[in-house]
Amino acid sequence: MVKEIRCDLIVIGGGAAGLAAAAKAKRLGVGRVILVDSSPYMGRLLGGILPQCIHPGFGLQYFKEELTGPEFAERLVKQVYDLGVEMLTESYASDLRYSEDNVEVIAISPKGVIRLDGKALIYAAGARERSIFEIGVVGYRPAGVFTAGETQALMDLFGVMPGKEMVIIGSGDVGLIMARRFALEGADVKAVVELMPWPGGLTRNVVQCLEDFGIPLLLSHMVTKILGRRRVAGVEVVKVNEDLKPVSGTEKVLECDTVVVAAGIVPKAELLEEAGALIDRATHGPIVNDFLETTLHNVFAAGNALIINDLVDHAAEQGERAAESVAYILEGGEIPHEGVKKVVLGRNVRLAMPQRVTGLKDVYLHVRVKKPEENVRLVVRELGLEVKMPRVRPAEMIRLPIRRDRIAAIGDSKLTVSVEAE
């Protein structure tokens, strides 16, 4: 028999965004809030990816002090329990069914299958790592190939060293941070191999994780092949040209026993997509308006399930923003869906979120550029808004605050965001 629970708000995901959303909703007086989280070990590791991110750099904005990932997680977890959020831990949201006035979630829990009926949903299921299969590496499939997150869980939750000689594919922040962890714990990091001509991660991490330890960063290089039958024996790397195509004659072999794939993360939005929400092909997350409402009314999204964030503080802030929207509609507030302005991507803009704006909310327009540039202006043409930017980089999300009255004051049906030369 399927147990049924009715509630006001269902939150899917117990990472930074989901926990912050649930806590904020309770603070704003939302009645029954149920949070579904799939992490194992009886909720001991609640906090999404935070418990294994043991480095500092979290919380400067959200908690106004610098914390490590597990510290950030413990604070948020304490808040949700103290505020009376009901937690369904070790539970997997397997199905999302949607109608205009009800959101139904099927949760597979240790206590059996539970059907949750909610007036609103905040979807904060986080992201997943890109795998070796998604980045075009051929060769054998020996032991010793991990994603960066897997090695992080092995080392920093379970004290297991995944290898001795590492090659890291991709220079995003997780890859850089793991390079430092490997080096600190005595492994030999042979190289970080990056396809693009610039590093994928923050300058801070390039300096403190690679340069501090003398780890080579091979820009404009790709791993073409994994060598070794039973265990990884090495990788073949090759230089790439401006079109990211291999330059023949530049192939070389790096010997190693472990390959770590740090090729970025992608929002886990499948459940939303199956339920009918429109997905943005640029962000890979759902299309949302300035209330962070998806194209399914009363269904909101936050955190890395919505857009890949640079900082956990921003994921948590999106959770709170989604919770404010839920409190607003539960009190009878209406979110307009007609006459909403579309955000259009202009020159050197890879993605923008929210993709729609009503003009009823002050908004942080999240923008990521396609390529690095210096001395440029970020422009929203219809608003006559221009901000000087000494430097823009794909690794760094731009968050442009825009006041609602400014948006509401114009008649245009779109906002075009672009990066223009000075």
Added chain:
Amino acid sequence: MIREARVKCIVCPIGCEITVTLRNGEILSIKGNRCVRGAEYARQEVLEPKRMLITVIKVRGGNLPVVSVKTLKPIPKKLISKAIEALANLEVEAPIKVGDTVMKNLLDLGVDVVATRSVNRLRREESLQ
């Protein structure tokens, strides 16, 4: 003797390339920074670079086999490998609360090492899993 040191600033995302000119170890000038925080960072980086040390140490009887720890203050970069060796064989007994000191006065630097997560004692029903 005059020498120049280049520092890539990490204070903010702009990432200024800062040049510090020194004579016999004393700073003559700092150029290329856009703000005072950048100048201070470059000064510290050239005279005595410091880093937070983050690692894990072993736990006896815990529901996790290791606990993550950090130094309460940054320590000199050149002592990082010594510090990690000093922590390599340290073992603590569960339960541990976040913020508990696991080592006092690391390498006589006057800096304590504290736990950054809570690890409870392993209960029998958990070990069955």
